[in-house]
Amino acid sequence: MLRGKAFKFGDGISTDHIIPGRHAHLRSNLPELAKHVLEDADPTFVSRVKEGDFIVAGNNFGLGSSREHAPLVIKMAGVSAILAKSVARIFFRNAINLGLPVLICDTDGINDGDELEVDLSAGIVKDVTSGQKLTFGKIPQVMLRILDEGGLIPYIKKHGDFKL
Amino acid sequence: MGKTLAEKILSARSGNNARAGDIVIAQVDLVFVQDTTGPLTVRQFQKSGLKKLAKPERTAVFIDHAVPSPTHTLSNDHLVLRRFAGETGAMLSDVGEGVCHQLVAESLARPGDVIVASDSHTVTAGGLGAFATGMGSSDVAVAMGLGKTWFRVPESIRITVAGKFQKGVSAKDLILHLIGRLGADGATYKALEFGGDSIKEISMSQRFTIANMAVEAGAKAGVFPADELTRDYLSEQGRGTDYQPVFPDADAVYEQTMQIDLNNLEPTVAKPHTVDNVALARELKGTKIQQVFIGTCTNGRLDDLEIAAEILKGKKRYSGTRLIVAPASRQVLMASLEKGYLQTLIAAGATVLPPGCGPCLGLHQGALGDEEACLSTSNRNFKGRMGNPRGFVYLGSPATAAATALAGEITDPREVM
């Protein structure tokens, strides 16, 4: 069971919002890079987010660049899962590859600051603040296996190859 | 039941009867990284336990995004990449050679190839009839070591083109128009497949522009058939033997079909801060622009510099509007010198940067000041993209960019041609 607070974002949060190109010189210094996570969408995010919290977004979260640094700095900030109405393809795959769950559900009813509980295996999000319960779409089997191993690199380290 | 281009290529490379929705493991013919995502790829590769590259001769490392390096930290990242290439036998393309996607188009991509790389604009090679897509560092690290990766075979949207581009209108206008219709997530997980009677009206350079921006509609790939134009292009590049015809089946099944009549297209611009926020250039007349940038993997090729030079020949840029030009590759740089395009642009007041990404991703050079606006021939205008979240980026064709540099405000190029 994952537990934490919702940080609400709108539609079309791009990888440039998450970690802009102007910080590319910090990409081999991840702790420094992570200080800038989402700063162009909400400059206060990084100082307020706590271990276990959730990003709750609208449509097409993570569109744009293939930079895996985007889900990486989100994970480093302590975020335990991303809930969105829809997510861009490369970002989705990158997040799962890093062991960061991305859950597709109707996020309209969740408000900024709500306390959430997520049961990954049951596929249920409970908004403790409002009492509302949501179900989220199934993660494809192949990605679930990668997620179960904690990401693609641990998966390959263990299996040496794709076992689909 | 016939197959789409994506299904055909993924069937051939997976040895399965690949149909939209299937998960397949496909052989990868070319895999590459660039300097902002490459160091993480190298670290993931080292962590994965994979020891060697599956195909060193078909693995490439490009140093193109931060060139020449603006900071010592990026210089150190470049060192990591040079060392990795040296140790593994991967090809190395160093400072000054050009943008990875342009070099892949010129020298490496082949019709029918499956190509993955840690850059979202890897889709560019779809212009040559390859199935090419961007992935993150972990996926690319694994593809380097195993020589294969998994794919969900995408549904395809067929884009049928008819008619002829009118004066002042080009591929950039087509793709901006299409993204405006589809929306920034209108093709998520899908392939855009281009075809129709007028596909031969779209030159190879223009096909690269269009395929390049398929990802701005969320697409996994943007694919063109490999026809006579493809064959001629490969021969001109001295690699005629890389050609093989690649066409979809006549009875292929598409999720959706859309028509574009080239005759009806007009110069089109994407407004800040999303690529699907499109308008016609003429509707934006009066929008003041402080910087014009011509270059990138989208529109930094010879024909792009040619049209800009044609418009700016014997004229001067507007005094309050900076003009920056970055040829996409050394080949483009040399050819545009030979043809005199660069001389014309410099005489018109342009600042020329070395081949590479230049100001495109806001990493160095050409960063915008607060409240400044840039008209760029690149592919993204997200908030913060050109180095400043308080800047504004408009996207347009090289013709629109040149006309805008003359007037100091967004201008329909047909007014000055």
Ligand code: SF4
């Ligand atoms: S030119 Fe721009 S879009 Fe193309 S690879 Fe470079 S940074 Fe990316």
